[in-house]
Amino acid sequence: MRSFVGGAAHIAATCAVISSLAARxxxxxxxxxxxxxxxxxxFSTVSGDSSGKFDPHRAVNSSFEVRRLRxxxxxxxxxxxxxxxxxxxxxxxxxMHDAYLRVLIARNATGSLxxxxxxxxxxxxxxxxxxxxxxxxxxxGARFRGLSGVTAQNNLLEENGYIVQxxxxxxxxxxxxxxxxxxxxxxxxxxxxxxxxxxxxxYGARATATVLQDAESxxxxxxxxxxxxxDRAVTTTASSTVFTPDSSRRTSxxxxxxxxxxxxxxLHVIADLAFGTALGNAYAYxxxxxxGNLRPNTPDSAYSTFRSVQVVGAYRIAFRxxxxxxxxxMIEPALRLDVTDPDADRADDGSLLxxxxxxxxxxxxxxxxxxxxxxxxxADGGTKWIRAIRLSWQASF
Numbered sequence: 238m239r240s241f242v243g244g245a246a247h248i249a250a251t252c253a254v255i256s257s258l259a260a261r262x263x264x265x266x267x268x269x270x271x272x273x274x275x276x277x278x279x280f281s282t283v284s285g286d287s288s289g290k291f292d293p294h295r296a297v298n299s300s301f302e303v304r305r306l307r308x309x310x311x312x313x314x315x316x317x318x319x320x321x322x323x324x325x326x327x328x329x330x331x332x333m334h335d336a337y338l339r340v341l342i343a344r345n346a347t348g349s350l351x352x353x354x355x356x357x358x359x360x361x362x363x364x365x366x367x368x369x370x371x372x373x374x375x376x377x378g379a380r381f382r383g384l385s386g387v388t389a390q391n392n393l394l395e396e397n398g399y400i401v402q403x404x405x406x407x408x409x410x411x412x413x414x415x416x417x418x419x420x421x422x423x424x425x426x427x428x429x430x431x432x433x434x435x436x437x438x439x440y441g442a443r444a445t446a447t448v449l450q451d452a453e454s455x456x457x458x459x460x461x462x463x464x465x466x467x468d469r470a471v472t473t474t475a476s477s478t479v480f481t482p483d484s485s486r487r488t489s490x491x492x493x494x495x496x497x498x499x500x501x502x503x504l505h506v507i508a509d510l511a512f513g514t515a516l517g518n519a520y521a522y523x524x525x526x527x528x529g530n531l532r533p534n535t536p537d538s539a540y541s542t543f544r545s546v547q548v549v550g551a552y553r554i555a556f557r558x559x560x561x562x563x564x565x566x567m568i569e570p571a572l573r574l575d576v577t578d579p580d581a582d583r584a585d586d587g588s589l590l591x592x593x594x595x596x597x598x599x600x601x602x603x604x605x606x607x608x609x610x611x612x613x614x615x616a617d618g619g620t621k622w623i624r625a626i627r628l629s630w631q632a633s634f
Contacts, residue, residue, distance in 0.1 A: 283382045283625045285622055303327060307324065349411050349415075359424060543580065
């Protein structure tokens with residue numbers, strides 16, 4: 238009887254160990270869900286010289302808007318799987334910004350290797366890849382109500398399909414204690430939430446490196462370069478909205494980037510140099526967010542070589558607040574300069590965008606931004622100016 242009891246106890250103990258071992262992987266696969274959100278409300282008023290590109294008497298000069306309203310869900314499954322879903326409800330328009338699954342294939346003390354499938358931003362342009370939660374300039378590009386045909390760096394890259402979200406797959410790797418990061422992706426080329434319209438694909442790659450760190454191993458100077466090759470879908474006829482399945486038309490853009498400092502007290506500078514091939518608006522065609530496509534028999538003269546540089550500098554001043562009673566916790570004056578030439582072979586077709594901004598923080602995630610966008614451009618044989626005063630109130634959690 239004693240041996241039977243002892244055997245039963247041994248069997249029970251063995252089963253308990255097996256159950257414990259089996260439960261550990263199951264517990265590790267339990268999903269951890271976190272939800273984040275942001276709202277950015279903006280008031281802007283626009284004024285400027287009358288021209289063929291801007292008529293101040295016909296434009297709606299001032300308006301309130303909910304510039305961004307987004308909810309993001311991050312799902313972590315175990316130690317290697319991350320799912321991100323971010324819909325947008327800007328001005329009542331439901332859109333899907335990010336929707337991707339990333340799997341961490343390998344990781345050690347010095348680096349990692351990951352694979353992402355779904356909808357994410359193409360790996361090009363540091364300021365485009367900077368979260369809108371932290372943009373010192375309020376807007377990434379030239380955004381003037383009633384103005385047509387004038388582009389800053391962000392506008393030109395978006396109009397030619399080199400940046401913003403796309404559906405595809407990408408691989409990322411980091412080395413040297415995450416100081417060197419690489420990313421390469423293959424995408425539909427049709428833009429946000431759009432199926433592909435031809436068999437060609439858009440591909441791009443980006444490499445960045447932290448070349449200087451402070452005593453706390455925080456990045457001080459980061460440098461990078463990027464490349465994207467965009468497939469240009471072609472419609473079947475000049476008036477058709479149907480695309481040919483095969484297309485050999487491609488254009489490319491190259492970028493160099495630098496960032497000094499970070500979103501912490503002190504000096505912070507983000508600089509992007511971009512150049513490549515742009516398509517003239519007269520031959521461009523797009524459906525929804527699938528922009529920069531072609532009509533048949535588009536001549537070589539429709540393409541141009543563009544070049545653009547944008548520098549955004551800010552200085553963040555944090556106030557001591559041991560009792561956590563201050564209303565204003567930080568202030569951040571900022572200045573953005575953008576010089577964009579959409580056609581290097583033509584004279585006097587470029588634009589200059591100057592943006593001084595004062596950012597007032599009531600917490601790390603609640604900020605009032607007040608700024609002026611002033612843009613100089615060429616129209617009607619002369620130099621014209623357009624201005625926009627912006628007030629942005631935003632909060633995130």
